[in-house]
Amino acid sequence: MGKISEVKLYGTWSGSPSPTKRVEIALKLKGIPYEFIEEDLSKKSDMLLQYNPVHKKVPVLVHNGKPMAESHIILEYIDEHWKQAPRLLPEDPYERTKVRFWAKFYDQKFSYIKLVMSEGEEKTKAIAEFIENICILEEGFKRDFPGKSPFFHGENPGFLDLVMGSSACSYRVIEEIIGVKLIDPETHPLFYSWVTAMVNHSVVMKTLPTHEFMVNCIINYREKLLRSQK
Template sequence: MGDVKLFWTWSSPYAQRIVWALKLKGVEYEIMYEDLTNKSSLLFKYNPIHKQVPVLVHNGTPICESLVILEYIDETWKTGAPLLPEDPLARAKARFWAKFNDEQVLPSLKHAYLSHGLEQEKAKGHALNNLDVVEKQLTGKKFFSGETIGFLDIVFGWIAIYLEILEETSGMEPLDKERFPFISAWKENFSDNTFFKEDRPDKEKLITMYKGVREYFRCTAAAK
């Protein structure tokens, strides 16, 4: 398997994806913990463009961007179940929805969490509309591609951890189980796995951090 190092931090939903994928593939790896307020010179060396986690370093060569890393893991280690399906059309669909998550769903929830008042109301509406689209993709299914966990479950996996953190720290209502029955059930199904439970970041610690970030953004906006 070679030497596998993961530059990671405990609070990053993007870094968390890589831990899940490596565990599903049974790949042994070493965690290189990054303090995002004081990044290491190695992180700057391995990811000079974005200077962000996650970075997977395989036998000394860095791979950056979480979606790119997920495909690399899937193509490199054939242990465990494949993350992406084999059929080109199913692969294209998975890549399309992964992009939709990273460019639309996750940013819209982040905006709703960081905003206030009327702006937050509008942002919440937009975020919930995006979740409606996700709900439609999950309708009638246990996981995104059917009965087993795959690429899209890992990509959307942040929902199972961070959605309630965003809700609790910004006064958004909890996910409505009547409007989102399949996302609600999927959250349970996804969370009920050893790889997920083993590495779940501490809820109270996340709440403390996310409250702080929201407060910081409110003060920064007020100072402008």
């Protein structure tokens, strides 16, 4: 009989958009049972430091005692090890490059923390950059994923949906906190229909905290950070 898999996820259960959610959604989509271990990032556990000595960050997935870090790498591992549907990455190598390209672009360009934490001129600049990058994504969707709907991978969310969705699904939370509209269905129709499908997906809905909870958590986090800077 095959060995039963032991899967542990070290993550942060915060009310903020976080890469841990990408891994949680992937495990749930594939029906992989796992134990969630919550890390207090202000007091990192010895286990986390041992498992991720380079970056000292969550998420860390430990599969049968073998640790791995970095959410993109963990998602790829999950898809390669548990090959059951839904597949997270496309079969075709060229299609995979597109998905990886945009996932990297998203992580490099989008900072929700910057939007929430900045003020004055810096905030205006962060908002303009955010909207400019949404427009670049909109063009990218058209060029690289024509006819893919409602998700980049078709009927189920895949790698790029999870990388982007873990934070993009909270855009309304950010809009409410900063008092500025970021996503316009008229100007960003593809992004808008994609993000709406993500927000309404049953697994995503169950995994992400509610709107009110996130608003409170992010406001508290911002106040705590501002107090510590005084």
